[in-house]
Amino acid sequence: MAVKGKRQVPHVLAVPFPAQGHVLPLMKLCRRIASRGIKVTFVNTEYIHAKVLAAMSEDDKKQNPIQLISIPDGLPAEDDRSVGFELMESVRRTMPENLSNLIKKINGRNSDEKITCVIADITVGWIFDVTQKLGAESVAFQSAPAAGMAMILQIPKLIQAGNLDINGSVMKNELINLSDNIPPWRRNKLSWSFPGDLKTQTIVFECFMDAAKTAHHAKWLLCNTFYEIESSACNLIPNLLPVGPFLSTNKSKSSSIGGSFWQEDTTCFSWLDEQPIGSVIYVSFGSIAVFSQDQLNELALALELSGRPFLWVVRSNLANGSHVKYPNGFQERVSKRAKIVEWAPQEKVLAHSSIACFLSHCGWNSTMEGLSTGVPFLCWPYFSDQFHNQNYICDVWKIGLRLNPNKNGLRSRHEIMTKIEMLLSDYGIKANAVKLKEMALKSVSGYGSSSQNFETFIDSLKN
Known part of the structure; x- marks a missing residue:
């Protein structure tokens, strides 16, 4: 039973998109959060959870400071998870209910350790509809550069100006330039571009537009970058906290940092x-x-x-x-x-x-x-x-x-x-x-920019 007036212990639930390039950086960030005495529960799909555990040594499992759990992805066991869009559609259809049930179960176990914050990959930000109803704070996570998010946030303006059509195709044969210090994007070289495959491009483009809504509704957008290399892009995103690079503090050559889908050959x-x-x-x-x-x-x-x-x-x-x-x-x-x-x-x-x-x-x-x-x-x-x-x-x-x-x-x-x-x-x-x-x-040490941004985030979790 919770003691009356006792401060809620922070408890972070982290939800990545089920792909290597999304799971690994979020797990690195979560290990850093856990090192500050904050409870972290990391949720993978069952398929990815099994791969991550199989790639970890027994010592790594014992020493892991975050709790690893799983939920179904909605696909039959025999299906090929490398075919991305079936997986995306299934995860979107099944994850909200699965996650809602999981959070209720965790919250029901111990009233002092209820989920207080959900960090979700920007590509699965629609789960915030669930987590907000359950009283958890919404924080988005971007494993890609800040420039990519700055571009995503500009999509409505680019469509309105006639630079893009509703499928994300470039309408004018020109570069898309957001700032003098951000490299311009060329036709067919946008993050959602799939030249010759309009159906796939449209699906991905819609996901990016959803990501823009997620960024607007989240309290923070944590990004694996640092201000000094992307200052112009960072300045275009109001609630951005650049907290990268995510570097392992574990220098042992025989030990894994966790989050890999394959066993690392040491x-x-x-x-x-x-x-x-x-x-x-x-x-x-x-x-x-x-x-x-x-x-x-x-x-x-x-x-x-x-x-x-x-x-x-x-x-x-x-x-x-x-x-x-x-x-x-x-x-x-x-x-x-x-x-x-x-x-x-x-x-x-x-x-x-x-x-x-x-x-x-x-x-x-x-x-x-x-x-x-x-x-x-x-x-x-x-x-x-x-x-x-x-x-x-x-x-x-x-x-x-x-x-x-x-x-x-x-x-x-x-x-x-x-x-x-x-x-x-x-x-x-x-x-x-x-x-x-x-x-x-320098950015991740002492009073470096990312280090200070990380402290801002930790303070917001604790207060």
């Missing part, structure tokens, strides 16, 4: 320890990107021809959903200077002294991790905000180079090799990368 560290300082090309395209076998052949041969050591993350479905077939004799020829793994503990890998550069899809989590470790980029965006992130990396921050496709849409081995050599001989890019690393670390 054998790469002993291999990295044997490589010269600043020599290794790290190649990873995140959790979603897939490529044709022809394109993967070009990449493999470029890495071989470079003559440099490389660590390549090759998911089991990287070749258009299938296992990669390497060029004849490739693995034997590169065996003495290559390490190929299915999944890597990326943040810790990027912080290793042997890493020279990061060949990346430019997902925002990868961008922030590379930026925070002072590593130059070779940019190979796949979809969504990754093209705009590339513009930040190459044009604004000047810490990387683009890998450009040829007339057949392939990044050729010659293009990849040439850009590797250009990047690794460009001391200006390396110097810029080190400066950004210093800015990132």
Whole structure:
């Protein structure tokens, strides 16, 4: 029984969108919140919950400061969760009731530990209709850059001005520019763009318009960025709290930070320890990107021809959903200077002294991790905000180079090799990368901007 007049203990319920790029950063943030003595319950779908637990060691499970629980996603067990829109529709249909029942159950257990705040991914912000009725404060979470949210908030004005139609297609053959200090968006390179697939684009565009409503109704919008790198975009969003980058304080090479969908291969560290300082090309395209076998052949041969050591993350479905077939004799020829793994503990890998550069899809989590470790980029965006992130990396921050496709849409081995050599001989890019690393670390320490914003949020939870 609650003691009369006793202050309510803060209890945060966190709800990510069920995808790797959304679960991992929110879990990092929640660990930080829990380190301040606040109870945190993290809700994944049953399918994602099982993947996260399977990827964690028993020690990590015991030491995890947040409670991990699950709810159904509404799909039959045998369905393919990689087909995104069926999952999105099912989650939207079933999550409100499942979440409502879960919160009532938690609140009924102990009146001193009722849910006081729900942090929901911006893409599932419609659950705030449920949580507000149950008396919890609404806080939105953005795993992508502030610039993306600034653009989303401008959608109604852009439609009214005739820049966009109701499907999110650019009506005028021009750049969309929000500010002099934010890279412009090109036709077919918007976060919701799916050239040639209007149906998919319309569904995604509608999700972004819902996200805009969520941002307006939430008390705070927590974002994995820091003010100094996106000040113009941050200034366009009234209730934004930039609290990134989300960096692990756990430096142990054998321990996971939690939130990964794949078991991290820590054998790469002993291999990295044997490589010269600043020599290794790290190649990873995140959790979603897939490529044709022809394109993967070009990449493999470029890495071989470079003559440099490389660590390549090759998911089991990287070749258009299938296992990669390497060029004849490739693995034997590169065996003495290559390490190929299915999944890597990326943040810790990027912080290793042997890493020279990061060949990346430019997902925002990868961008922030590379930026925070002072590593130059070779940019190979796949979809969504990754093209705009590339513009930040190459044009604004000047810490990387683009890998450009040829007339057949392939990044050729010659293009990849040439850009590797250009990047690794460009001391200006390396110097810029080190400066950004210093800015990132300063922002999350002491009186840094993100550190102070985080304190503002913690104070609001406790008072």
